[in-house]
Amino acid sequence: MAVGIGVALLVGAVVLVSLPDSPEVGTVPRTPPEPGLAARVHDFATALRENAPYRPPGDAQREALTGALAQLGRGASGADAASEVTETREALTPLGFSVDVGVDTRTGRSYAVVASEPNAERGWGLYVVDLSAPTRYAIQVPHPANDLGTDALGVELFRRLPGAVLSVSGTHRRVANGAGDVAHREDSMFSAVAEAHSRAKVPQVQLHGFDDASFPSADVVLSPGATDSLWPASAIADGVDGTGSSGNSREKTDGPELDVCRAWERACGDLEGRRNVQGIAAAREGAPFAHIEVNRTTRDDPERWGELVRVIENTLRER
Template sequence: MGIALVGCDTATSGKGVAPPPPADLGDRVRDYADALREDAPYRPPSPEQQREFTAALAGLAATPSDADDRLRALGVAVARAVDGPTGRPYALVSTEPNAERGWGLYVVDLSRGSRVAVQVPHPANDLGTPEIGVALFRRVPGAVLAVSGTHRRVAGGAGDVARRADSMFHAVAEAHSRHHLPQVQVHGFDDDSLPSADLVLSPGAGGDGPVLDEVADDLDGSMRVCRAWAEDCGDLEGRRNRQGAVAAEHGTLFAHVEINRTTRDTPDRWEAVVRALGEALDGV
C-alpha cells in the first residue's frame, strides 16, 4: 500500500492539507510509521507551538471547527472519519513523515470524552508497536492514540521522544498528565535483552498500582511477566522515561509496557496483552 500524504510543512501557506483517510485506520498508522527515516530533518516545536497544538487537540470534540482551523494554521493536517471495526468517529491529526516538523500522528476518539492515552514513542524502531497501539485504541472507547513523528535516531537522538522533554509527543503527554488521563506507553525489546520474560510491566518513575497488578495477574500462566515494582527487570523498566516522570509528578497512572519480539510477532499473544490492558483500563 502506498504512503498517504498526511500533512503539510510549508511555512508560507500555514495551512495543512488533509487528504481523505484510507478505509482502515490501522493502514494509516502503519504507513506513517513505515515512512519514518533516521536521516530526516527535525526541529523540535517551540513552547508557543506546543501550547497552541495541545490546546487545539484538546478541543477537537468540543469546538471542532475552531480546533481544526487552529491546527491547520500550524501546518498540520486534520481528517475526520468513522473507524470501521468499532463504528466510532475519530479525528486524525498529523504532520508529514520526515518533515522538519516531526510532531507526530494523533487519533482522538470522538464518541465520548477522553479517558486514556495510548502512546507509541518508537513506531519505526519497535516493530509491531503501531499495530498494538491501534488495537488498544480500539479496545478502549474514549482513547487518544499518540504516535511519535520521528525515528528515534533522528538528529543524533533528538527524535527519541521517550528520553526528551522538548517534543510535541511529550507536550501532549504532559497535558494529559495535568488532566490525570491514564497513559499506556508501548515499547518492544529483543528476546535476548531479557530471556526470562515475554513482557515487562513498569510504572516508570511512579509506584505500582492495582491496574498493573491486574494486568500482570491476568497474563500470568500464559506468558512470563516481569513486574518492575517487585523484581529486577534490567534496563527495560523505563525509570528514566520522560513521559513517565511527568506523569509521576502529577500523580497520573503511567504504564510502561515492554513486549518482546516473539510476542510482537505473534498476533494471538500480543492481542492477549491488549485485552488484559483494555480490561484493566476499563475500570479506571
C-alpha cells in the first residue's frame, strides 16, 4: 500500500521536533545519518537529557496511544489510511504527541511517526509505524540516549521488515531517579506499547548496548529474557556466528566475525535481561522476545552491526 503524497499533505502541517544524547565516555563523533527517517530518529535520541522533567502516563493515556498505534498498524490504504492518520492526530495531540507521515526514500514505503517532545514532562517516546502492511514485528530501543547507535540499528531493522513498528524511548534512562528507565518500568508508555504487542503475539526484538570492557569475551549477547522459548534469540545467535548450540556447522556469510554469548548456555556478564519488564510481559503472554546486547565496537562499525541486522531480519522473515 502506498499512502503517498495525499496523506503526507493531509498532515503536512504537523511539525516534528528533533534535537541530541548524553554521550558514552569516549564518544567518537558519528557520521550524520542520511536525511529522512534515520535523521529524525537520531535527532530525537540525541536530544534526550538526564535532567529533564518526567511523569509517567495514566491508564487512559496508555490506552489512547496503544489504540492509535494499533489502528495505524492495520495496513489500510488510500482514503482509509488518510482518515486513520487524521483520527490519530486528533486523539494524540492533546497528549503532547506530534503525528506526521512520510515516505522512506530507501524503501519507498509510507510510515507514520508519533512522537513526544524531547525533554518534555510527557516524554513518552517516538513510535514509527509502517503504513504499508499490517503490524508483524516490533523493534524496541529502550535506551537511545545511553546505548549509542541502537537507534540506527532500530531504523535499519524497521526498513528491512515490512509491517514493523519501531518504539524508541522518550527519556534518558536516568531521568527522575530512574523513572525514565523504560526497560524496568511497567508504568511507561513504552511498556504499554510492548504489552499490546505481546498480547497480539507480535515477535519483539529489543536492542541494547554495552561497553567492550564490561564483557570483553563477546560482541553480542543473545537472551530470551524471561521467556521460556529460545526463538528468535537462538536462531539469531546461530546466524551470527554460524554455529548452533550443539556446535554443528551452519551456513555463514563472508560478513564480519562476531562472538556471541548465549545466555541460556552460560553467564553473560549480567547482560541477560531477565528482569526486563517487556520480556516479562512477553513471557506472560507467550509472545516471542529477544533481548540483544551489542558491544561498542560493533555499534561503531556499520559493517559489523549491518551483519547483525541482516541476521535478525532473516530470522524474523523465515518464521
